[in-house]
Amino acid sequence: MKERQKYLRNFSIIAHIDHGKSTLADRILEMTNTISTREMKSQLLDGMELERERGITIKLTAVEVLYDADDGNQYTFHLIDTPGHVDFTYEVSRSLAACEGVLLVIDAAQGIEAQTLANVYLAMEHNLEIIPVINKIDLPNADPEKVLKEIENIIGISTDNAILASAKSGEGVKEILEAIVKYIPAPSGDEKKPLEALIFDSVFDLYRGAIPFIRIINGQVKKGDIIEMMSTKSHYEVVEVGVHKPQEEKRNYLKAGDVGYLTASIKVIKDVNVGDTITLKDNPTKTALPGYRKLNPVVFSGLYPIDNTKFNDLKDALEKLALNDSSLVYETESTTALGFGFRAGFLGLLHMEIVQERIEREFNIPLIATAPSVIYQVELTNEKTIFIDNPSKLPKPQEIAKILEPFIKTSILCPSEYVGAVMELAQRKRGQYLNIHYLEQTRVELTYELPLAEVIYDFFDALKSVTRGYASFDYVHSEYKESKLVKLDILLNGELVDALSTIVHRDFAYQRGRSLCLKLKDIIPRHLFEIPIQAAISNKIIARETIKALRKDVLAKCYGGDVSRKRKLLEKQKEGKKKMKAIGSVEIPQEAFMSILKSDDN
Amino acid sequence: MRGLYVHIPFCKSICSYCNFCKRVPRQGMIINYLKVLEKQFNELSNTNYDTIYIGGGTPSMLTLEELTILLNIFKNVNPLEYTIEVNPESYTHQKGLLMKEMGVNRVSLGAQTFNESHLKTLKREHTNSDLFFAINDLIKIGITNLSLDLIFALPNQTLKDVKNDLKIVSKLPLKHLSYYSLILEEKTLLYKQYLNSEFEANELEAEMYLLIIQELKKLGYLHYEVSNFAKAEKYQSLHNTLYWNLSLYDAIGAGAHGFDGENRYYYSCNIEKYLQAPEKIVNQQKQEVLIGDYLIFSLRMLKGVNLNKVKELFQIDIFEKYPELTKFLDEDYLEINNDYLKVTLKGLFFLNQIELVFV
Numbered sequence: 001m002k003e004r005q006k007y008l009r010n011f012s013i014i015a016h017i018d019h020g021k022s023t024l025a026d027r028i029l030e031m032t033n034t035i036s037t038r039e040m041k042s043q044l045l046d047g048m049e050l051e052r053e054r055g056i057t058i059k060l061t062a063v064e065v066l067y068d069a070d071d072g073n074q075y076t077f078h079l080i081d082t083p084g085h086v087d088f089t090y091e092v093s094r095s096l097a098a099c100e101g102v103l104l105v106i107d108a109a110q111g112i113e114a115q116t117l118a119n120v121y122l123a124m125e126h127n128l129e130i131i132p133v134i135n136k137i138d139l140p141n142a143d144p145e146k147v148l149k150e151i152e153n154i155i156g157i158s159t160d161n162a163i164l165a166s167a168k169s170g171e172g173v174k175e176i177l178e179a180i181v182k183y184i185p186a187p188s189g190d191e192k193k194p195l196e197a198l199i200f201d202s203v204f205d206l207y208r209g210a211i212p213f214i215r216i217i218n219g220q221v222k223k224g225d226i227i228e229m230m231s232t233k234s235h236y237e238v239v240e241v242g243v244h245k246p247q248e249e250k251r252n253y254l255k256a257g258d259v260g261y262l263t264a265s266i267k268v269i270k271d272v273n274v275g276d277t278i279t280l281k282d283n284p285t286k287t288a289l290p291g292y293r294k295l296n297p298v299v300f301s302g303l304y305p306i307d308n309t310k311f312n313d314l315k316d317a318l319e320k321l322a323l324n325d326s327s328l329v330y331e332t333e334s335t336t337a338l339g340f341g342f343r344a345g346f347l348g349l350l351h352m353e354i355v356q357e358r359i360e361r362e363f364n365i366p367l368i369a370t371a372p373s374v375i376y377q378v379e380l381t382n383e384k385t386i387f388i389d390n391p392s393k394l395p396k397p398q399e400i401a402k403i404l405e406p407f408i409k410t411s412i413l414c415p416s417e418y419v420g421a422v423m424e425l426a427q428r429k430r431g432q433y434l435n436i437h438y439l440e441q442t443r444v445e446l447t448y449e450l451p452l453a454e455v456i457y458d459f460f461d462a463l464k465s466v467t468r469g470y471a472s473f474d475y476v477h478s479e480y481k482e483s484k485l486v487k488l489d490i491l492l493n494g495e496l497v498d499a500l501s502t503i504v505h506r507d508f509a510y511q512r513g514r515s516l517c518l519k520l521k522d523i524i525p526r527h528l529f530e531i532p533i534q535a536a537i538s539n540k541i542i543a544r545e546t547i548k549a550l551r552k553d554v555l556a557k558c559y560g561g562d563v564s565r566k567r568k569l570l571e572k573q574k575e576g577k578k579k580m581k582a583i584g585s586v587e588i589p590q591e592a593f594m595s596i597l598k599s600d601d602n
Numbered sequence: 603m604r605g606l607y608v609h610i611p612f613c614k615s616i617c618s619y620c621n622f623c624k625r626v627p628r629q630g631m632i633i634n635y636l637k638v639l640e641k642q643f644n645e646l647s648n649t650n651y652d653t654i655y656i657g658g659g660t661p662s663m664l665t666l667e668e669l670t671i672l673l674n675i676f677k678n679v680n681p682l683e684y685t686i687e688v689n690p691e692s693y694t695h696q697k698g699l700l701m702k703e704m705g706v707n708r709v710s711l712g713a714q715t716f717n718e719s720h721l722k723t724l725k726r727e728h729t730n731s732d733l734f735f736a737i738n739d740l741i742k743i744g745i746t747n748l749s750l751d752l753i754f755a756l757p758n759q760t761l762k763d764v765k766n767d768l769k770i771v772s773k774l775p776l777k778h779l780s781y782y783s784l785i786l787e788e789k790t791l792l793y794k795q796y797l798n799s800e801f802e803a804n805e806l807e808a809e810m811y812l813l814i815i816q817e818l819k820k821l822g823y824l825h826y827e828v829s830n831f832a833k834a835e836k837y838q839s840l841h842n843t844l845y846w847n848l849s850l851y852d853a854i855g856a857g858a859h860g861f862d863g864e865n866r867y868y869y870s871c872n873i874e875k876y877l878q879a880p881e882k883i884v885n886q887q888k889q890e891v892l893i894g895d896y897l898i899f900s901l902r903m904l905k906g907v908n909l910n911k912v913k914e915l916f917q918i919d920i921f922e923k924y925p926e927l928t929k930f931l932d933e934d935y936l937e938i939n940n941d942y943l944k945v946t947l948k949g950l951f952f953l954n955q956i957e958l959v960f961v
Contacts, residue, residue: 528952551808554953556783556829558751560622560657561607561845561859563895564866564885570898570961573954 005191005257007073009184010215012080012095014119015105016112016472020135024105024167024176025063025081029246031173032065032077062098062201062213062259064243069181077180078215078243078259080200093122094200094275097289098215098259101129101184103176108134108142108164112150112439114413114472120155129184132162133176138169154439189256194285195219195227197254197262197278208239208263210272215259217289219280222253226281227264230288234271235281236264269322297329297345299456300389301352302370302499303359304341306581306590310365311340317363318342321355328355335392337499337583338368343390346372349456368581370499370593374452377404377480392498394487397538403503404480406452409434412463414471416444421466429454430483430505449478453503488513490520491534491541492586499583499593513543523592525576526550531586605653605844606646606679608639609855610661610672611873614692618725618795619753621787623857623871624659632668634877635856640675642854642880651852653683653841660712662688666696673704683708683840685749690732698736698743708747709740710780716770717763720756725791734774741775747837749778754810756784757792757801764810768817777837781814782829783807808951815947828902828953846899848892856880893918894960901956906944926959 015021062080069075080095096102102123106116123130132151134144148159161183165172201213221227225238242250243260254260266272277288305314322328328351330344346352349372356369375389379401388394394403414422416438423433426448435447450459455475463471486509490500500520504512513535520533528550535543559565580587612627612635627635643649654676664672676684685708686701701709715721716730740748750771754764771779784804786793795801804810815825823831824838827846832838844851845861853860856876859868870881887895893916900907912920920943921927927943930936935949935956945953 548805552811552951553955554811554828554951555785556781556811557785558780558782558829561851561853561861562868563845563859563861563899566898567891567895567961570954570957574958574961577958 004255005189006186007075008078008187008257009075009101009180010078010080010099010187010257010259011101011103011180011184012099013103013105014092014096014116014123015135016107016110016114016116016119019105019107019110019113019116020167021103021105022081024103024133024135024165024173025079027167027170027173028077028079028177029063029065031170031177032067062095062244063246064249064259065245067177067181070178071181075181080259092119093126094198096122096126096128097275098198098200099126099128100187101131101180103133103180104130105133105135105167106147106151108137108144108147109139111143111147111443112154112413114411114474117155117411117413118474120157124157130157131176131179131183132157132159133172134162134164135167137164138166138171150439187257189216189218191216191218191220191256193218193256194283195221195225195278195280196285196289197221198289199272199274199276199278201274202272204269205263208265210266210269211261211263212266212272212278213244213259213261214254214278216254216256218256218285220253220255221262221278221280227262227278228281228284229271229273229276230279230284231273231276232271234268236266236271239263239265297327297347299346299348299352299372299374299452300343301346301356301372302333302335302338302341302368302390303330303344303356304335304338304368304370304499304581306366306368306579308339313363314342314359314365314367317359317365318344320363321358325355327351333390335370335498337497338370338581341368345389349460366579366590368499368590368593371502372456373503374406374456376485376503378402379404391487391501391503394501394503397486402482403485404482405485405503407449407478407481408452408455408475409478410448410450410455410473410475412446412448412471412473413439414444414446414467416442418467418471419444419446422446422463422471425459425462425466426450429459450475451483452477486537488516489536490516491532491536492520492524492588493531493584494534495584496536497583509537510542513537517543517545520592521545521547524586524588525580527586529585603652603840603844603849604648604650605655605841605849605851606649606651606676606681607841607851607853607855607858607860608654608656608676609658609853609858609869610635610656610664611659611855611857611871612663613658613660614663615725615727616791618723618791619784619787621790622659625873631873631877632664633671635873636668636671636675638877638880639672639855643675646852646854649679651679651681653844653851654679654681654685655841656686658687660689660692661686662692662697666694666700669697669700673700673706677704680705683747685710685839685841687712688736689728690736691728693732693736693739695739695743698739698745702743702745707745708749709745710749710751710778711736713750714753715756715759715763716767717759720759720763723757723792724753737774737776746775747777748775749780749839750774750776752779752781753784754781754814755804755807757796757804759804759806759810761806761809761813764813765817768814768821771818772821777833778839779818779823779831780829780839781818781831783811811951826904828904828950843903846903848896848899889916893923897924897960898957901943901945901953904944904950906939906942909938909941909943924959927956930956930959 013021013025062078065077067075067077104120134147137144144164148162151159161179163172163175163179196217197214198217199212199214203211205211221241223238226235227238228235240250241254241262242248279285305311318330327347330342333343334340359365360367373389373391375387377387379385380399381401412422429450431448431450434449437445439445484506485503486506488502488504488509490497517533517535524547526547530549531547533545534541579590611623612632613624684706686706687710689712713733714724714726786796818831823833825831826838850863851861856869856873857871865884865886867882867884875881934946937946
């Protein structure tokens with residue numbers, strides 16, 4: 001192994017949400033003087049404003065820091081920050097493939113949670129060295145001993161090299177840096193072999209094109225090289241290579257063991273795929289690196305501009321977002337109710353919410369998002385099988401032999417006193433009990449198989465609510481199974497509003513229909529005429545509510561000399577109107593489309 | 603014309619629907635408040651007001667001594683109309699005499715309804731006898747320009763209830779009525795009760811409003827503003843008309859709102875702050891907003907807005923600037939008569955929709 005490689009350390013920080021991985025990353029940057037404390041902005045690695053607002057890391061960022069160890073040598077660390085949310089597991093796994101070790105951060109009070117387990121299993125799959133870091137030991141509820149025991153009993157790894165720390169105060173961070181030097185192996189790999197560079201992330205720059213973030217497994221790459229993207233077989237000439245400090249810093253080359261980026265004026269974003277291997281055209285490697293997977297979205301939603309004339313703006317916005325988000329897929333679609341829009345696919349609900357928010361906020365396009373839908377497998381009577389991601393595309397009942405829906409296997413961790421409540425919730429969501437496992441006296445892991453459709457909207461919120469916030473969950477996709485499903489339609493003022501159709505389980509259809517009508521009655525404002533709301537299955541009306549006509553819309557109130565009160569009320573009324581979509585003669589607020597998924601039992 | 607608004611944010615108890623600036627005062631608070639109020643008054647440059655309006659809270663809850671101090675502040679002002687708000691339960695003959703002596707020539711009484719069960723719901727503390735006594739006494743004393751505040755669409759109120767209220771109104775020697783529709787405001791007790799499903803929203807608002815307009819007309823009242831009725835033109839509220847005409851009015855007291863022609867301002871409702879140093883919040887009004895407000899409030903005056911005056915004041919042609927108004931004309935929500943653009947009865951019921959044009 002080359003000398004320089006000996007002093008490299010590539011590692012990631014994995015943890016359950018809010019256990020402190022971003023704070024620890026900040027601390028490491030600070031203590032290696034990568035940036036001065038004055039420049040330090042809290043949660044620096046969370047680049048985007050939206051993420052900072054929601055306290056979530058979405059974009060991966062790799063940073064190179066220099067550490068002067070106690071043994072007198074200078075080490076080059078490559079730290080990769082990762083998202084902790086279940087929607088982004090693939091990205092986490094690709095960044096782990098770029099590392100030799102991980103810091104496993106666990107909150108000393110909360111202990112092991114669902115995502116902790118999910119991520120550590122990923123790390124173990126990649127044969128990474130795991131250094132447990134028990135964080136937030138300064139908090140009153142901290143019980144590091146308990147957590148160490150949990151690690152040994154539940155995960156089954158040794159805690160000899162575990163470190164007790166407080167990322168907030170900095171306690172233990174020096175020990176962490178030394179542990180990285182001592183326990184995480186230097187990257188293996190031969191710089192003389194053909195180039196094998198793993199793309200673990202990418203970003204799109206208007207002037208420089210798509211920029212892959214890469215870990216060089218074998219070989220080396222420099223300016224002028226002609227590279228090949230192994231998944232698409234496309235070729236590009238390298239313009240620049242470098243590392244993130246966290247700002248970009250150009251280098252002459254990147255060699256085996258290095259983590260950095262390259263630019264090659266790649267304007268075709270489809271050529272940069274997370275998990276893909278980059279090699280050299282003239283001396284390609286024989287096999288691509290393992291683990292590359294084409295990402296498949298699991299949740300779909302219709303996105304429509306409230307203002308029909310903004311369709312092209314929405315198209316532009318989706319194009320731009322997809323540049324930095326390789327897992328966002330979309331295609332045009334139209335409904336009678338809403339006109340022209342897109343059906344977009346997401347990795348999960350969080351992903352969907354973030355994309356919607358960005359379109360409204362960064363591109364200023366007020367949106368109607370129709371309820372998220374999963375992909376249904378429909379076997380027709382003529383022996384063909386189709387997949388539909390949009391309830392209104394469901395064929396007529398006579399043509400359907402059976403409908404299958406996707407199921408997931410979930411693992412829910414919660415304190416034992418809430419087991420009953422959780423089981424009841426899972427039952428309500430058509431869950432099938434698989435297993436119960438006591439982690440310790442007071443904590444339980446429940447395994448259930450649930451239809452994805454029942455989980456995609458507010459299962460997480462309901463779970464948190466029945467367990468007073470203590471439960472966490474993770475899931476993997478299981479299989480497609482047949483269910484007794486029917487299409488529930490909604491008619492407003494006698495007209496079918498296709499954008500409000502949903503697919504529901506036959507046993508719950510009446511209940512859903514009635515509750516939907518009631519919800520819509522609440523949300524849709526009164527008009528100058530009466531509005532009947534009806535729910536129907538196969539043209540048979542199963543529920544009905546009526547919104548009475550407005551007979552008075554004038555402010556007859558005393559407000560004295562405070563004339564601006566009146567104006568403010570009118571402004572509010574006007575704002576409300578802007579957020580409405582006219583379906584025929586009925587004005588419907590944005591939320592109506594999402595309301596159909598809110599839990600009936602809250 | 604210019605007016606002065608004075609706010610007395612003190613009450614003996616809080617009504618369940620109120621979201622104005624008010625509180626139950628602590629010992630000595632009123633005296634201190636009056637000191638600051640006087641100081642504010644002395645800082646005004648031109649106190650030659652055409653109207654004074656003392657509102658609240660409950661101005662009449664002040665003791666005779668406190669009321670004397672208050673009214674003395676304005677002893678050198680000679681307004682055409684001098685109004686004070688009175689709650690029947692805190693009215694006394696002595697206070698009436700004092701008011702007359704100090705030049706008050708108009709009293710607005712807070713009646714709300716004559717139905718004692720509804721009064722309980724609203725948490726009003728007076729009885730009908732209190733009210734009738736106050737009315738008769740004030741007339742005897744010589745303050746004959748009396749106005750009543752009433753509210754309809756109360757929880758569980760029926761059309762019959764409103765008819766009953768109107769019957770009693772017909773028997774009272776009043777010159778003016780302000781008849782408001784109950785609005786449930788956040789942070790009020792009544793609103794909480796509504797959220798708790800203790801009562802349902804009153805569905806008869808529109809019918810009640812129509813009934814009130816028709817009955818008061820029969821009784822000889824002139825319906826001159828959305829919520830205001832006068833026995834004759836001379837009994838229209840001069841002070842309130844200043845608000846609706848976008849005329850100027852100064853304001854003193856915590857929670858008081860004023861307008862100087864360019865800026866709208868108010869003093870923060872925080873009494874403790876006010877006693878230390880009144881906090882004034884000023885909002886400059888853009889020309890667009892001033893024009894919009896002028897039109898909104900002029901249309902709420904049933905005689906309408908004079909198109910020529912608009913041209914003179916703002917150099918605009920109202921239909922050019924707001925083309926959407928034509929559809930309201932076409933659909934009979936608005937009409938033009940002798941250069942006045944005014945709202946029809948049909949339009950009155952949907953005035954908010956028209957006003958949205960100016961926002």
